[in-house]
Amino acid sequence: MVNASRVSFADISPAIALGALDGRYRGAIAPLVDHLSEAALNRERLHVEVEWLITLTNGTPTGPIVPGAPTLTDAEKDYLRAIVTSFDADGITELASIERETVHDVKAVEYYIKRRIADAPTHLGANTSLPAVSELVHFACTSEDINNLSYALMVKGAVTQVWLPAARALADQVAAMAHEHKSVPMLSRTHGQPATPTTLGKELAVLAHRLRRQITRIEHDEYLGKLNGATGTFGAHSVALPDVEWPQVSRQFVEHLGLTWNPLTTQIESHDWQAELYSDVARYNRILHNLATDVWTYISLGFFTQIPVPGATGSSTMPHKVNPIRFENAEANLEISCALLDVLASTLVTSRMQRDLTDSSSQRNIGSAFGHSLLAIDNVARGLDRLAVAESVLRGDLDANWEVLGEPIQSVMRAAAVAGVDGMDNPYERLKELTRGQRIGSADLIAFVRGLGLPPQDTERLAALTPATYVGLAQELVETYLEP
Template identity: 75%
Template sequence: MTSPAPQTSPTEPTAAQPARVNLADVTPPVALGPLDGRYRGSVAPLVDHLSEAALNRARIHVEVEWLVTLCNGTSDAPGAVVPGAPTLTDAEIAYLRQIPATFGADEIAELAAIERETVHDVKAVEYFIKRRIAAAPDALGGTNLPAASELVHFACTSEDINNLSYALMVQGGMRDVWLPAAEALTDQLAAMAREHAGVPMLSRTHGQPATPTTIGKELAVLTHRLRRQLRRIEGAEYLGKLNGATGTYGAHTVAVPGADWPAVSKSFVEHLGLVWNPLTTQIESHDWQAEVYADVARFNRILHNLATDVWTYISLGFFTQIPVAGATGSSTMPHKVNPIRFENAEANLEISCSLLDTLSATLVTSRLQRDLTDSTTQRNIGPAFGHSLLAIDNVRRGLKALNVNAALMADDLDANWEVLGEPVQSAMRAASVAGVEGMENPYERLKELTRGQRVDAARMREFVAGLGLPDDVAARLAALTPASYTGVAAQLVEDYLA
């Protein structure tokens, strides 16, 4: 009996398997996820809005603006909110506002070092700002800023700062990155729809040949759907609150009982460019986030529908893809140009929707006055938008590489004359109502002619000629072809796709 071979750890080096480099130790760091690795070029603009560094910069911005408000008051009620607070000069306010404006690599590292000591991210931000205030005399000369140091984070719970920061981040990411990309996509799609508004195409309902349309009208339908969602997204409200540990202004009113704290809070939140939420627990309820993410997810799903439809049109040959010089379609079949842009978009839209659905479902619930599940959840807003942005980029690239194969679509139409059974039986119905004899059972007669069998032009025209229709109706039907049977499809594109 032979002894079993000695067992070794999968990572233990052997003669047959030498020790490997630990990729976790490589410098610069290797990205764990594809958005910060393979696809970073497509999603990098979101880093300025929805990254951890962007969160900390937004926190600094909110803390600084709150300090300025406490010292100098609001637009409605100028003057110190906290009695004895120094009135800040324009130079001092500019100095404070430079703290978030100059937040870069060195500051990110410094803040991270502070957080390793505090083990609290928002407290680290407070100490970071206080360091800058302590250094203000050297930068400004004579200044009263150090006297205001203890007003940093005054009467605030962490969520006062976080909810406002996330609202500003999502608002900025939407306004500056995601919406412009989505609008550019719909504009591109609209231009394609208008260009091909009159190009006839055989429809397929339930996968079967059906009433002809135009390729432009079908693209217009998707454009119209996407733009409707964009209008909803553009009208979104971004809510914020600043009212203390349980939404009662408890610490505020004890420390400074003479201030109208709800009015101060409202003015401050609106100063930041947000909509004030007057009634909350410790957290802003996040309902607005659920609404925005649901709308973006719906946009994603319509775009997914576009990707699958275009993929199908490519498989039918209705669209041809422009080969990219030097690119490989298949590792073994050199003739192929695969629709990878649309397939990549499908996958990323599904991932984005999964994250957005989770955000929408979980953020609206917080146990009693506060639990911390939203803290980790909201850190995935960036990936949710990143996968959507990546999909938009892929669809735009894919659409740019398409040509419409009008000749093949014309051949497809000419091979399906049976689709004219619909207008012929409709004309018979109208003639019957007008008193023309011999128009009985129009649907059944066309069903007998066309169902389950191909009908060519000669057979269809022969059938029409033998119906006894009025001359003008018979002439109209005799001139009709599958390619000309597109109704007002082209006109719909012109009229409703401004």
């Protein structure tokens, strides 16, 4: 039963966030607000509309693209661009008020700019030509001409200025740990069972290498845009001004914005580039999820100890607990991010015939998808920063599993058999009988080796081998193939 006497949180001002990203975790994801919020979308819409207006009036070396339009002065162009750079809380409120009247977000942006143009004489003097070009705001454009370019700019800014720097920094942090611990021997676990030893640094190097490979893919992803009218035909453009080479103008404009031009679209830009990007980011997420679960497992095995945060509590009832919460938090947020990215990648590539509006709602969740990923990156970075390697535990684990040396011994026997050494029959089967499902110690293994009849140098090499020294080229692999 609802308690009617409770205060309604919905009525509290300032508004209380419904979601965790804008509430509990705001600090970690705040940089994305400049790129992927509703206000950021409107700022980019203003940017695209202003630059299109400037292109129409100053678009060629010989003058305006639209005959009769005045060529804007530098002061007039600066004034228009200031509409974008000065867009603040008051501007957000004003634009929202206009949208309540228009019930159309892009039309509201057009009217917002026209208001500023109408005010231009107050700031630039009565002789300014800006009022004369007011009707060139949104000239020959459909809303999607503005929106697709705005979203491309938003996502490009979010990825290149916020997400990628964080993703690179985390991969570099893992790589630095790999180099620091490149020579620390560690027992592997394949299928969860003791297996050929490695080094802690080499295993971290694998993860750093995987993360960096995805970063490289993401760095080379394209951000496409179009400006070609209501159904991608330049219909209004070519009827209004038939002598203009509109595809060339469109291409130059899109590239001027720093995007890749898409020449063939319906009313919408097809969003294939978004699907490609989101799949790559989701893959990075999944590799990071693998890192989080591996580190969590290493903590549970005692390979890592966690450095307690002063004053922090691990359990409300068990005072000793230091829980791996950073990695658990990261797992959850990566799963949510991947779910959103997967939905976006699979749905944005489909639009009914020339246009439907499913993408309009879908794309408003891009910020959440990147927000959960960024939050996870932050948590993993902070979690890794509070780890210390328990080398004594690693040594003890290795010393308790001498049976893993069955692999190199039978391999030496195989090579010796090929070289003509007698008594090397069935090396795998003999080591299997000695070691499979059994615990053996150094004395057992050394006795077995000395009884094989191997050449003396092979016998002594194997007799001196320990699980801690049986790490192959692990250290060299880190040093050679992973940049710090």
